[in-house]
Amino acid sequence: MTTTEAVASAPPDRNAIRAAEAVIRPHVRRTPVVEVAAADFGLDGAPFSFKLEFMQHSGTFxxxxxxxxxxxxxxxxxxxxAASGGNHGAAVAYAAHKLGIKAHIYVPRISSQAKINRILQYGAEIVIGGDSYIDAYNASHAFAAEHGLLEVHAYDMFETLCGQGTVGLEWLEQAPGLDTLLVAVGGGGLIGGIAAAAAGRVRLIGVEPENAPTLHNAIEAGRPVDVPVSGVAADSLGARRIGSLSFSLSGFIDRSVLVTDEAIIAAQKTIWDxxxxxxxxxxxxALAAVLSGRYVPAPGEKVGVLLCGANTTAVKFD
Structure with missing residues (x-):
């Protein structure tokens, strides 16, 4: 994120997220949680709790x-x-389609064809807004201002965090007794919302690609800072800077761990297997952090792993 982007002045709390949950409940799925033995992944320890949020409408949280x-x-x-690497655009396009609203989605050239197809499937107007997310954001911001349309920020907006935080409310109701949640981080809307919803109830670990360490570098610097972005997850976890609202909630996040592109690809294959x-x-x-040893659960630690998106074409792993 850059200073050209607008942000709300204060982050949500658990009450705000509960209020948002009541509003959106008729329109979103209560996605399932499954328990999987650690031995299935060749590990020791307690079973993992997987939240299957990729089964949400539009393919992500x-x-x-x-x-x-x-x-x-x-x-x-x-x-x-909306400006998006793909998943946020697909979500806004889906919600707008269901509510009978016209949506204009700006995407960068790095967006995958699978995600562009999702956006088109929901009837939105799609515009290629430059080489990077910030290029798409700046183009979308100018268009919205010119035409008096509502901008929906991908991660640094009060209502966005409220919506994403409902993942945390659901998960802790479905799987009480969890010690730790592992959550992927891009711009921070998801982990920020979950941090607000789960504050003080569970340990929260952010997982980021080494090639897009937005939260990790912000924690080290004590403030949001720009980072270079590249790698296999750049179209979904490739924000240049952590959102200000999410960073203001980082006191509820235990830490961020970094994973390699190779570890992410290996985790994709393992999830399939x-x-x-x-x-x-x-x-x-998120699972890559455990499988690669970047996060090692303590003996008996009950760990939840969020599988947050599945907007991909069919993958041939071998």
């Missing part, structure tokens, strides 16, 4: 934040604009 924006904020009926699910790289990042 982002439908929650999209509906929260369109249903809570005024002005959506005139039309909405064990669960027969094809997730996108960003969706596999």
């Amino acid at each position: 982002k439908a929650r934040g999209a509906f929260a924006n369109l249903l809570i904020r005024p002005g959506a009926a005139r039309g909405v604009v 064990v669960l027969r699910v094809a997730v996108e790289p960003g969706g596999a990042a």
Whole structure:
């Protein structure tokens, strides 16, 4: 994120997320949680709790934040604009389609064809807005200002965090007794929302690609800072800077661990082998932390792993 992007002044708390949950509940799925033995992954220890959020409408958790924006904020009926690496755009396009609202989605050239196809499937107008996310954001911001349309930020907006935080509320209700949640981090809307929802109830670990360490570098610097972005998960975890709202909640995040592209790809293959699910790289990042040894659970530690997205074409692993 850059200073050209608008942010709300304060992050949500658990009460705000509960209020958003009541609003969006008729429009989103309560995604399942499954318990998988650690031995299935060649590990020792307690079973893992997997939250299958890739089964959400539009293929990722982002439908929650999209509906929260369109249903809570005024002005959506005139039309909405979003910039996205793909998943946020698909979510806004889906929510707008279901609510009968025109959506304009700006994407960078790095967006995968699978995600572009998702956006088109929901009837949105799609615009290639430059080489990077920030290029797409700046183009979308100018378009929204010119036409008086509602902007829906991918991660640094109060209502976005409220929607994403409902993942945490659901998960802790479905799997009480968890000690730790592993959550992939891009711009921070997901982990920020979960941090607000789960504050003080569970240990929260962010997982980021080494090639996009937005939260990790912000924690080291004591403030959000720009980072270079590349790698296999750049279209979903490739924000240049952690969102200000999410960073303000980083006191509820135990730490960030970094994983390699090779570890992410290996986790994709393992998820397919064990669960027969094809997730996108960003969706596999959280498990990559455990499989690569970047996060080692303590004996008996009950760990939850969020599988957050599956907007990918069919993958041939061998």
